[in-house]
Amino acid sequence: AQSVAQPEDQVNVAEGNPLTVKCTYSVSGNPYLFWYVQYPNRGLQFLLKYITGDNLVKGSYGFEAEFNKSQTSFHLKKPSALVSDSALYFCAVKGDSSYKLIFGSGTRLLVRP
């Protein structure tokens, strides 16, 4: 069975500091991993994905994520947070032979000025 865990309901960081939003997953077969961001009253927006290749994936708005197969993790990172990064972040996973994308419970990121 596929599952995604986002252990932190909320992450608080100061503007200019690095941020990390954690994600671990469980899936059969090779994982397809995604990060999405949701702003208030909007749908989810795609940030980045890992399918194969380099373990460090770069995405939109300066975000990146590191795939770690041994720890089954796919943490989202950014070297320097902006107040405008404050939003709800979702990690998602599917197996390479599955169509079903499973989302984590979401982590609210709050960047204070």
Next chain:
Amino acid sequence: DAGVIQSPRHEVTEMGQEVTLRCKPISGHNSLFWYRQTMMRGLELLIYFNNNVPIDDSGMPEDRFSAKMPNASFSTLKIQPSEPRDSAVYFCASSLINSPLHFGNGTRLTVT
């Protein structure tokens, strides 16, 4: 491209009434998903269409829920009769196979 278009953005209805939510996917996308988002349960996949054919409706909570995709550019999600516990934000998303999902802005449904 205008992205995935959902209508209405907000729907308020009384218990027992029929509710129809609409979705126009991105042109050329062959996969369409309906999700429901609530505080308690997060994002739940309700149904998945591929090339207009329902592939997996195991997430549809009850027989009161039904979904159709009569052509590649239109899908509906219907609730009949609606109940207060159906109150949620309903998202439609489309994609190409194994590509990222593109979400609409959702329909916020309130059933009183």
